[in-house]
Every structure is written in C-alpha cells, then in structure tokens.
Amino acid sequence: MDKYVPFCPVRQDNEIIQDFRLPPQRKGQAMTRLGYIRTSTGRQLIDRQILALEKECDQVFIEDGVSAVKKHRPVYEQVTAQLKPGDVFVVSSLDRAFRSVLDALGELEKLHRRKIQFKSLTQNFDTTTPEGKLLYVIAAALAEWERQTLSQRTKEGLAAAKKRGKTLGRPHKLIEADIVKARQLLDNNPCTSITEIAENLSVCPRTLSRAIHRD
Incomplete structure (x- = not known):
C-alpha cells in the first residue's frame, strides 16, 4: 500500500486507513492517545516523526500536502473534534501542527477547556503549568520565526x-x-x-x- 494517501490518511499499526472511527480502548486504558502530523515536502524527516508518533499513540492521523499556514485543515478538525475529556492529543512538534503563535495558543486553550491533554514529542513540557505554558509560547514563536526566516x-x-x-x-x-x-x-x-x-x-x-x- 502506498505510504502517502492524498486524502485524510490515518495510520494504525503501520497501515494507512481512510477511517476516522477511533480505536477501541485497550483493557485498563483510561484514555485514548491520538497523534497528528501535517506533511508537505520533507518526506524523510516526516517518516521519522510519524514512526515516533506511532510508538506513543493509539492512532496517527496524517494531514498530507497541506501548507504550514493554511487555515482549513480537515484532518486536524476531525481528529480534535473526536477527542474526549481525559484523552491526549499528541504532535511530533509544534511546527507540524500549528500555523503561528496565535494559532498554537488558541488551539491549546480549546483543548484545555475540554479537559484534553496536550503533548509534543519534541517540546516536552507540561502546558497545564504557568512555566510550561510560557515555554510552549516561546517554542511556537521560535517555530514561526524560523518559518519566516526560511521563507525570506x-x-x-x-x-x-x-x-x-x-x-x-x-x-x-x-x-x-x-x-x-x-x-x-x-x-x-x-x-x-x-x-x-x-x-x-x-x-x-x-x-x-x-x-x-x-x-
């Protein structure tokens, strides 16, 4: 099976499926851990990030071929809509999930209001604490600065x-x-x-x- 599917691909157990139904919770598992990553052109690096997410998550959802700053992200919207209180939303890094500092901060607030935990594999800090939230904003700002610098x-x-x-x-x-x-x-x-x-x-x-x- 082709590793990259252009429309709403989802990876589970090293296979890509076209289905947004959440996997059944494992026995004794109190939460569902869903991974998300946006891909564009850096395939080799993205492959490594997807593998890292697969080790941490029950399912990994891939938003394929979407620009870093595109506002409408159908896969992201469907995944986050299905998360329940206590679940964990996992990303490989902030720049693979959010468009800007404002986007990253706004989406984090939405998750927290719904009692959903957030985890970044690259920037591993507790966003429920003031210190962790500060580091989160700094990391998002650096990602946005790097993107703009690279563009220039x-x-x-x-x-x-x-x-x-x-x-x-x-x-x-x-x-x-x-x-x-x-x-x-x-x-x-x-x-x-x-x-x-x-x-x-x-x-x-x-x-x-x-x-x-x-x-």
Missing part, C-alpha cells in the same frame, strides 16, 4: 538564481536545488504561488508544479 532566505535565493540565469544569457534549467527552495517557499509562505516562483526561475509553472509534486 528562499525568496532571496530564487531571486539570485533568476539573476544568474539572465547574466549567463541562456534559459535557466530547473535543478534540484531550485526545486527544494520552491518546496520550502510554498510550505512556509501562504502568499507565494507556483506561478510567481516559476517566473523567478524562468520556467513554465506546469513544469515546476510537476517537479515539486513528484515523489
């Missing part, structure tokens, strides 16, 4: 690539480094389109789109 560097790199192509006086070829930069920019900047990036690289948008989405 990627834009500058694309602009430099375009300038080099014009200086050499020949059509710019789409190399792997450009594809990686384009993927990073799309993943971290909601205001940038494939067409805009393609223009900077002097290639056809359709050519760039195929290169970005190939496995």
